[in-house]
Amino acid sequence: MESAPLLGNAPSSEIGHGCATRLDPFKQHFHKWRTFYICALFLIVTDVPSFMGEGPMLRMLELGACREYYAIHDPDSIDSHGNVPERLCKLSDIQSRVARVRSLLAFLEAVPGLLLAVPYGIVADTHGRGLVVGLCLAGFLVRDTWVFICLYFYKVFPLNAVYLAPMTAILGGGSTVTGPMLFAMIAASTARESRSLQHFPSQIRSFLTPDLRAHAFFMIQVCLLALESISPPLGSLLMETVGPYYAWLAGIPLGLLGFACLSFLPRNKTFAITECEPCAPEDAEHSASSTTMYDRSKERVTALAYHLRHDIPKLFHSKSLFVGLLAMFTAKMARPIKDLLSQFMTAKFEWPISQANLLISVHAAAQLPWFIAVLPTANAWLLRWQGDAVKANHVLATLLVSCLTLGAIFMGLAPTSVTFIIAVIVYTGGSGFSVAMRSLLTALVTDDQLSLLFTTIAVFEASALLTAAPLLQFLFAKGLQYGGLMISLPFFTVAVFYGCATMALSLCTFK
Template sequence: MALRSRSASTAAQARETDPLLRPSSRENTALSGPRVGRLSIFALCVLLVTIGDFGIFLVTVPQTRLYESIACYHYYELHDPSRIGPGGGVAEKWCKVAPVQAEVAFVRGYEALFTFIPGVALAIPYGLLADRWGRKPIVLLSMVGILLSMTFTLAVCRFWQIFPLRLVWLAPVFTVIGGGAPVMFSVILTMIADVMPENERATAFFRLMTGQYLAQITATPISSSLMQSHGPWLPIKAGYICAFLAFLMACLLRETANPRESLDGAVETTEEPAATTDETLGLRAARRSKSRVELQARLASLWDRTTAMVRHDFKVIILILTFFINAVEEPTQSLNLQYISERYGLSLARAGFVISIKSAATVIAYMVILPGASWLLQQKLGLSDTRKDLFLARGSIIVLSLGFFIVAWSPTVASATVGFVISTMGRGYGNLIRSLVTSLVPARFTGRMYTMITVIETFGLLLSGPLLAALFRVGLDQGDVRWLGLPFTVAGVMGALVTVVICWIQVPAHVPRTAAEEEEGSATSVY
């Protein structure tokens, strides 16, 4: 009889040092092998995210226009059918009325809510599966769910005369497969943390985000141009193709996690001796009893492992909780198009060009300003990695909040564009805090910390999406365009609260590390 197992006592005990989603050890070939191997994994992750986001941004503007045109048709069908042209189309200039825009904001807000529910509910389970199965299978599952969700949304828009627009709220059901974008991005970040040493990690995160914004810079104006010349469906089809290409690229990823033993500790056999019926029933009953005991032990251990970071350093939890500002900032991105179009009387296609300016400023911030400030703080002022990250995080949240306030109260599209550009200087806040808390916690906590960050961000999105959409609707109901900036005012106030917290937090100049971590941190940076 062939056996491959641990002892029953070992199987029943889940160690506190096991993270929910742990970075692989230094024995992992990706980390301990040649630098070119590690960088190839990192480059593929960046390329995958960039191409995937390029497809998403190709779809964003025309999809908003489709939502608007569908809501516009149903509005004028009841109130003024003469506005409806051949084929059920309504000129975009007639779609800027408050009821239509309120419906689009309502649909978008709750679409964001339902989109991120799977991420909240499934982040930890898929994090555990990423430990057991590896990172790559979870990334692939997530992308399958995302593609199915996109397909459903496009089907509703294509057959709008059959399906109500609000049916798009069901599309996130498909992201139960893999947990959707939050889980996928969390696992990709974990893969990068697996292969990049500490002194390169923050820069690696910035490179990843830069790829996302390069995608937005190029995709948004391309999408707007295609909309003006060919209508909304051509950029949508191109975006779907890009998303599928990203899935094919994910198939090329190398696994960065170490193989691990089965979590259930069960004895695997290829052959068992014959047993009597009574013996079989007795064995099954014993196994069921043992399984219940092991399940209770694992649930207790899971709770201990999840709360271990709180017991280790409460400051880390405070820093992680400030990630909710990312959750507030993200829905404002989907409101940007509507806000610019409605307040300043621009078409959605022209509003897309304003968004591309904002994205270009973000890339400049990631590629020039933040790396330059990082070099200055370390080389000229002698700050440690942790204090440098904290200092930059404080500056980022201040300019982010300032940008929100400027956008909210700008009387012209030019001044609003300045506000958008200023706010982009603070888009590095999330990555800076991510790098900071990674340096503050022991390596055994890194995986569960990333999972917790994902849960905080996603839970914040569940609340902030409908909240900001409701605030935009309140602004529309006031009948004064100055009230349309209400969501950005609230976002600025929340940013100011985070500023107070982050300025109160203090971190040590140097964090004690293990010998292996010191060796990893001393590696020469290629950036």
């Protein structure tokens, strides 16, 4: 007679092995995509207050310009708390003043990024990208705090005191460095995952690697769009409830959580100068024994000069790569146009800022299905059709920038708010152009040039912000003075740049 159960008790080691087997795929997935998830979480805790504060920031600047105007023309319009009814702030003189302030702010914010993008890129390659992103975050928090102080205490500080805020971008280089650093970390992590496919033929590996990167870039863009869909309504709600000042202040504590996210980032592999020019053992021993500040500073200056002399020119050997970088210049103009939408709606169609701010949310929400379904499907179909990720991204980028061109023209010609919203939808069809270009350019360089490529992209993007954002705000201010169709000068100007990018990409061959 058998006393043992039919199935018996499996040994504990076998049970543990079964559980481990079930958990292994999850652990492997998280290990491979850890950097991606941490970067996405970092974007959530830092971009929510950024998007949430766009409406309050515009209202604070508008209120400051209102006080300046009515302090001279009608002091009775200013109440005892320094507030002016929003309906009285839609005069062309006031809106023109706000546009000029935003123009100079955009210029000043772009300068540190343009000057410091490459040095901070080298710091990222030697000391870790997380350090640079942390410095950028510290600069953002100091900037936001100063904006609140100088605009809230308007009796102490004039409106022009807000111009000191962009100087905090010296810490880390500002937004023109943060974005490329995050994209470089994601690109490097997907490159590491692609090395697990080494048993495939080289043709298959070259086909899959850019696709993984493109997928990661698209998912990050989806994350940003989701945040941009949710955050502006929250900002509008807070602005209506507690006022623009406290709505702006509410985002600062949330941004502090970004430091916690950065603490979980794995350190990136650094590419030192010694990899390119191996030193003799005596030199290495001397370098290791160097302890004085002078020697360390001299080594860093030498490393910087080497990168500037040898590494950066390598990126421009390819004409197609240079054309792609110029296309990234035009892609960055999408941000100044988006920043202009709220003020354009309030100035031309007299919408309240809280209502106009919702247009940004609707614009972002309309892009979500585009990035989740349409663009990945189009990218996969183009990959099958072209048989090469570079060619597929090239075709996709050309189609997307064509939609941007048409959308900008239609927005400029729109006579009513309804037709303007329809034009914005057409413009939305070009969403993903920047992501497609990043994926295309990433496929053209080697892994050890990723940080250098993305910091070079940052220089081109900073150049775009340095010229485009102030130029568009200046044209908008001038258009407000002349009225009529001239108010749409920023959209017509952007359409010209997008049209040039469309022609350049159509005529260029990427290899």
